[in-house]
Amino acid sequence: MAEVNHISVKELTEKILNHEKLFILDVRNTGEFDDWKVEGENVEIHNQPYFDLMDGVEPVEEKLPKEEPIYVICAKGGSSQMVAEQIAEAGYDNVYSIEGGMKAYSEHLEPIKVGEVSDGEIYQFVRIGKGCLSYLIVSNGEGAIVDSNRMSTPYEQFVSKHQVDVKYVIDTHLHADHISGGKNLAEKLGADYYLPPKDAEGITFEFNDIQEDDELNVGSTKIKSFYSPGHTIGSTSYIVDDQYLLTGDILFIESIGRPDLAGKAEDWVSDLRETLYERYKKLSHDLIVLPAHYMSVDEMNDDGTVSENLGELYKENHGLNIEDEQEFRHAVTDNLPPQPNSYDEIRQTNLGKMDPEDEKRREMEIGPNRCAIK
Incomplete structure (x- = not known):
């Protein structure tokens, strides 16, 4: 042979x-x-x-x-x-x-350093087979993980190797395209788990509320919450050391978040527009946007990271340049791509209402990310 x-x-x-x-x-x-x-x-x-x-x-x-x-x-x-x-x-x-x-391939996470924070670094974990992006913020030996995937081992191995004491595990919103590892990872690492309370209706386990302008300290680094509804009613962004803006699924590099994955598109489209066209616009345009997903490899930088200056996105991202409100509403509610596979089951799992076996969890996540409007 x-x-x-x-x-x-x-x-x-x-x-x-x-x-x-x-x-x-x-x-x-x-x-x-x-x-x-x-x-x-x-x-x-x-x-x-x-x-x-x-x-x-x-x-x-x-x-x-x-x-x-x-x-x-x-x-x-x-x-x-x-x-x-x-x-x-x-x-x-x-x-x-x-x-x-x-x-x-769908489950592999590749950690890549994005840049510096006060007395530390920020890493992007690229799930290349799914288009998911999660983050580890490290400062003075302490850490916070944002939007973790269900595969906990890569995070555990990384923080062990780099001797990071993880204090917080945070979800920017209730995910509908992949199963969150947040609660499980927080328990394994002895960290506090945070979730926006407006996304936690019916949740079956304890969590920590995150509210507008809350501040979490990791070593010398400050992580400040910024309420940014639209993809979900509770979607919350995070500003790290006045350098980085973790946008969750509200804003991507080449698109914007869809408001329909909880069946509330007509209700949430106004929130989405206000976040993108008013709330974000008041922020420093020098912030580096770090989203929770990307649509294609075209959005990757040469080093494999996915990021862009907020000011540049206001110039180049079509979703941020639809001046007519009715045209915007049409763009984000009509002719959307297919919804993520098993998205409702994934939401129920992330609320703790379902507890599928490991193989079922894998099957639920099969397929590309579909959190953007195109």
Whole structure:
């Protein structure tokens, strides 16, 4: 049997963030591929369902490069192994099966330093397979984690390695596209968990309220809350050391948050406009916007981080430049993209009303992030 190499999703992510040229063959069903796939600036990806390749690689052979590595991905890692073996047996060198497939890719978190804060740093944890962004603020050995994903191990390992005492775990709002790790992570790290109370109706566990202008101190760094409703009624942003604006799902780099994931689009559209066109506009435009999601790799900086100056977004982000109020209302309530998979179940889980098994939680999160209006 011809030799097949293996590559982890961490190694794959590093290659994508380093802008390496990659050829990927995705052998999932076409519908799954069209919904959600690996993306990158220098990624060339082709889809050929596994069932088309059971008798050989002829259906895809003319697409396969002869002189560069071939990476094969599937849903969980099994089919990619078999297809990779067939490609290698057909005479191709440097064939790799991506371990764990899209399931593992969806769950990988890559920590990247964003910049400096008082006596410390701020890190962005990039969940490249899902478009989620979470944050660790560190100062003088103390830390705060914002918008954590349900996979707690990457955060635990990072803070252990860097000897960070996490004091706070914070959610900017009640998430509907992914299961929050906030409560679980806070318990594991011995930290206080914070959630905006207006998003906590029906919640089944204890949490700490966060109100307008509350201030949390981490070492020498100040984290100040800023009420910013619209994506949800409780959405709260955070200003870190008057340098960074953590916007949750209210404002992204190339879009704005959708107001419909709790069935309240008509009620919340006015809040969304007021936040974006009045409340945010009064803030310093020198603030660096750090959102909780991104839509595509086009929004990434050269180092893999996702961030932009607030003033620049007021120039370039279409969602911040719709002067007519009725046109704005139409843009954020009509012709929206599909809602996130299992979004209502995810909301119920984040309130503690449901407690799915781990595999069910993974299934609920499958697919791209869809928190923006486009």
